[in-house]
Amino acid sequence: MFTYSLKRLAIAIPTLLVLIVVSFMLMHAAPGGPFTSEREIPPDVLANLNAKYGLDQPLWRQILSYVWGIVTQFDFGPSFVYKDRTVNQIIAQGFPITLTYGLISFALAVIVGVSLGVAAAVRHNTWLDYIAVGTSIGAQVLPNFVMAPILVLVFTLWLGWLPGGGWQGPEYWIMPVIALSTSFMASIARITRSSMLEVLTSNHIRTARAKGLPERRVILRHALKPAMLPVISYLGPAFVAMITGSVVVDIYFSTGGIGKAFVDSALNRDYAVMMGVTILVGALTIFFNLVVDILYGWIDPKIRY
Amino acid sequence: MQMTRMLATTAMALGLAATAQAATVPAGTTLADDQTYTFWLLDAIKSMDPQINTDVEGSDVLRNLFEGLYNEDGNGELVPGVALDHTVSDGGLTYTFNLRDDAQWSDGTPVTANDFVYGWQRLADPANASEYAWYMELMQVANAPQVVAGEMPVDQLGIRAVDDTTLEVTITTPLPYFPQMLVHASTFPVKQSVVEEFGDNWTQAGNLVGNGAYTLVEHQLGERVMMEKNDTYWDAENTVIAQLTALTINDSNQALTRYLAGELDRVDIPAGQYPRLAEEYPDQAKSTPYNCSYIYMLNVGEKGPEALKDVRVRQAMAYAVDRDIIVDRILQGGQRPAYNWTHWAISDFERPALPWADEMDQAQRIEAATALMTEAGYGPDNPLDLRLQYNTSDDHEKIAIAASQMLKAIGINITLDNYEWTIHTDRLQNQDFDMARYAWCGDYNEASTYLDLMTSYSGHNNGEWFNDEYDQVMADSKQAEDPQPLYQQAEGILAAEMPIIPIYHYANVDMISADIQGLPDNNVNNTWYGKDLYRVAQ
Numbered sequence: 001m002f003t004y005s006l007k008r009l010a011i012a013i014p015t016l017l018v019l020i021v022v023s024f025m026l027m028h029a030a031p032g033g034p035f036t037s038e039r040e041i042p043p044d045v046l047a048n049l050n051a052k053y054g055l056d057q058p059l060w061r062q063i064l065s066y067v068w069g070i071v072t073q074f075d076f077g078p079s080f081v082y083k084d085r086t087v088n089q090i091i092a093q094g095f096p097i098t099l100t101y102g103l104i105s106f107a108l109a110v111i112v113g114v115s116l117g118v119a120a121a122v123r124h125n126t127w128l129d130y131i132a133v134g135t136s137i138g139a140q141v142l143p144n145f146v147m148a149p150i151l152v153l154v155f156t157l158w159l160g161w162l163p164g165g166g167w168q169g170p171e172y173w174i175m176p177v178i179a180l181s182t183s184f185m186a187s188i189a190r191i192t193r194s195s196m197l198e199v200l201t202s203n204h205i206r207t208a209r210a211k212g213l214p215e216r217r218v219i220l221r222h223a224l225k226p227a228m229l230p231v232i233s234y235l236g237p238a239f240v241a242m243i244t245g246s247v248v249v250d251i252y253f254s255t256g257g258i259g260k261a262f263v264d265s266a267l268n269r270d271y272a273v274m275m276g277v278t279i280l281v282g283a284l285t286i287f288f289n290l291v292v293d294i295l296y297g298w299i300d301p302k303i304r305y
Numbered sequence: 306m307q308m309t310r311m312l313a314t315t316a317m318a319l320g321l322a323a324t325a326q327a328a329t330v331p332a333g334t335t336l337a338d339d340q341t342y343t344f345w346l347l348d349a350i351k352s353m354d355p356q357i358n359t360d361v362e363g364s365d366v367l368r369n370l371f372e373g374l375y376n377e378d379g380n381g382e383l384v385p386g387v388a389l390d391h392t393v394s395d396g397g398l399t400y401t402f403n404l405r406d407d408a409q410w411s412d413g414t415p416v417t418a419n420d421f422v423y424g425w426q427r428l429a430d431p432a433n434a435s436e437y438a439w440y441m442e443l444m445q446v447a448n449a450p451q452v453v454a455g456e457m458p459v460d461q462l463g464i465r466a467v468d469d470t471t472l473e474v475t476i477t478t479p480l481p482y483f484p485q486m487l488v489h490a491s492t493f494p495v496k497q498s499v500v501e502e503f504g505d506n507w508t509q510a511g512n513l514v515g516n517g518a519y520t521l522v523e524h525q526l527g528e529r530v531m532m533e534k535n536d537t538y539w540d541a542e543n544t545v546i547a548q549l550t551a552l553t554i555n556d557s558n559q560a561l562t563r564y565l566a567g568e569l570d571r572v573d574i575p576a577g578q579y580p581r582l583a584e585e586y587p588d589q590a591k592s593t594p595y596n597c598s599y600i601y602m603l604n605v606g607e608k609g610p611e612a613l614k615d616v617r618v619r620q621a622m623a624y625a626v627d628r629d630i631i632v633d634r635i636l637q638g639g640q641r642p643a644y645n646w647t648h649w650a651i652s653d654f655e656r657p658a659l660p661w662a663d664e665m666d667q668a669q670r671i672e673a674a675t676a677l678m679t680e681a682g683y684g685p686d687n688p689l690d691l692r693l694q695y696n697t698s699d700d701h702e703k704i705a706i707a708a709s710q711m712l713k714a715i716g717i718n719i720t721l722d723n724y725e726w727t728i729h730t731d732r733l734q735n736q737d738f739d740m741a742r743y744a745w746c747g748d749y750n751e752a753s754t755y756l757d758l759m760t761s762y763s764g765h766n767n768g769e770w771f772n773d774e775y776d777q778v779m780a781d782s783k784q785a786e787d788p789q790p791l792y793q794q795a796e797g798i799l800a801a802e803m804p805i806i807p808i809y810h811y812a813n814v815d816m817i818s819a820d821i822q823g824l825p826d827n828n829v830n831n832t833w834y835g836k837d838l839y840r841v842a843q
Binding site: 032081083160167256257269 | 442568725727
């Protein structure tokens with residue numbers, strides 16, 4: 001498994017390079033540039049700007065020096081729009097914020113989602129099942145951009161319990177986590193439930209029960225692990241979706257997270273920030289897919305690397 | 306919509322009001338214990354470097370962290386900042402500013418004329434690549450174009466420190482509104498030793514040294530900016546608000562909710578909500594004129610459609626748009642219908658009498674428009690197809706839909722083209738449009754800030770309507786004793802030629818906490834300073 005992981009990481013490097021080159025080309029193909037302004041900038045001034053940020057160089061040289069800066073100094077360059085910050089500084093400020101509420105949401109979604117799903121499957125066709133299914137469908141049809149304003153309306157304006165946005169301490173984390181985690185929680189609950197229902201009718205569970213094992217042990221030890229397989233394959237992309245999908249949370253709760261920076265950089269043609277965040281998200285995607293693959297092996301002994 | 310406001314002021318005489326410094330709290334007022342002010346930012350502050358910033362919101366923050374030669378009061382009149390007063394040479398080309406000797410940086414060192422020289426040179430310096438370098442050229446500072454182009458060293462720029470408290474600026478053409486341009490943040494002084502010590506990081510909290518009434522305590526990008534009263538500021542004694550906080554909230558409805566929950570003291574009111582809020586909170590909802598005009602620019606240039614080269618079609622289109630519906634039903638925030646280019650609240654400006662605006666009602670205009678279209682060869686069996694381009698925004702979309710229906714009534718079929726802002730701007734500047742949404746915000750409080758844009762040499766005349774007579778009128782206005790009649794003449798040419806369709810004049814529509822006093826109520830550019838504010842006990 002160790003050599004497998006090494007091999008996967010080795011493939012990650014060319015994958016990232018392809019990602020860099022393709023995003024770089026796509027980005028430069030979009031009309032306008034970082035210095036497009038309603039007040040058109042005079043040619044002299046624009047020439048100075050392009051020279052300062054290296055945009056006067058041919059594209060291949062820009063890509064080369066960009067990649068060189070990353071490889072040799074881990075330097076993602078200066079932001080073209082937030083001009084007194086570097087991309088490294090912007091990511092260093094925004095990413096921990098996104099990661100904080102992302103991880104909490106992720107943990108909450110997994111714990112509550114799996115519990116809800118298991119409970120619903122075990123108590124199939126009882127009131128508990130109906131409540132669990134009803135809640136998860138409800139949570140899934142309520143997108144976070146609808147949920148976020150409702151949360152602020154209720155908890156900030158009406159009840160006055162929580163600050164309506166910002167990022168100053170744990171009380172600021174609550175609403176972003178609720179808004180971000182519910183739909184993932186609902187998906188996990190539904191996947192767990194259907195997978196669990198399938199596993200519960202399989203032969204090895206019947207055997208376990210026939211052996212007279214306590215129901216608790218049957219569920220937790222023999223049914224849960226195989227039932228997790230589809231859930232795990234959902235979790236890898238889900239985690240990345242949480243990070244990239246955090247833009248709604250950033251907009252409605254003013255967290256200062258990286259999701260908003262990602263979208264803004266695309267709209268502002270802030271090439272450097274956009275590249276930086278793209279590489280970050282790309283690397284995360286590769287990493288979590290690897291984690292998922294390794295988890296498969298642990299859960300299902302039939303899988304060999 | 307991104308608006309870049311450069312400068313805010315009223316045309317004024319050279320005599321400066323010597324009073325009206327800092328917060329003027331009327332006698333007998335009980336101040337609240339909590340002297341904080343929290344305001345709203347739609348977007349993250351892009352830069353806190355005065356010579357790099359290009360945004361209105363950035364300028365709002367910079368005016369509190371730095372101080373230029375002059376400030377503005379609540380009526381937009383100039384009041385002393387670091388400069389106490391100035392003299393102008395015969396011919397109006399040399400300005401000599403007399404600086405106060407008690408101005409200090411937040412590290413306690415004195416602010417000198419050299420700090421201004423350094424700031425202005427930075428703005429023009431190609432190595433610094435400031436987007437606003439052209440502002441030096443707009444100010445007509447001597448040698449600015451050559452310095453920006455890298456043809457002359459920065460020390461050749463027309464600014465010089467005679468001694469620590471005397472600053473001399475040389476300009477190339479007399480500009481009656483030159484002092485007003487000094488309110489703009491890009492002319493603020495910066496401290497050379499700090500910039501050189503920290504490089505690009507000099508604007509971070511902890512590094513930043515300013516000369517304004519507040520110092521930077523915290524800047525979480527996209528989250529908040531916190532500023533505290535600066536005790537070394539020369540008028541700190543009269544500064545009442547102890548803490549200024551700017552919260553970034555990207556959604557205007559969310560900002561309003563948080564205002565109502567008491568988290569902010571000032572937010573913009575989203576379109577369409579002013580009537581309800583004004584009724585519910587009459588002491589908080591405020592609408593004041595704001596120095597921007599909203600138009601549809603017509604492409605009459607080579608790449609534009611043939612039909613728009615016909616003045617009758619352009620007039621018919623302008624007549625057909627019912628502006629009352631747009632301001633009363635869509636915007637609903639005290640904006641005014643526009644029948645001309647220059648904002649109505651610009652000081653000393655009076656719109657010339659325009660028959661189509663003053664004497665006709667909408668039914669008559671439609672009738673005239675239909676006749677013009679028939680005359681131009683269009684009609685129900687020969688409709689005109691045009692594309693209307695606008696940048697992504699609910700309001701622009703609503704107005705575009707309404708306008709397309711109004712134009713349909715005179716036989717013009719409009720296809721709506723929505724682009725995100727950068728692409729919209731790029732297409733506009735490359736003349737890839739038929740008609741396009743455009744807004745211009747005045748650089749200063751004088752009509753030429755609008756009218757200059759329509760000259761053939763302005764660089765912003767994206768519709769490529771070039772008119773020699775208009776150019777001549779605007780050139781004459783620079784030399785005229787009283788330019789106002791020439792401005793009226795220019796507006797008259799625009800009304801006859803109709804290269805743009807005026808839609809409405811902006812208003813600032815805000816919710817402001819009832820206990821906050823000292824915000825400008827009669828300043829068309831809404832330039833405000835934290836040091837002028839105070840919170841009364843309720």
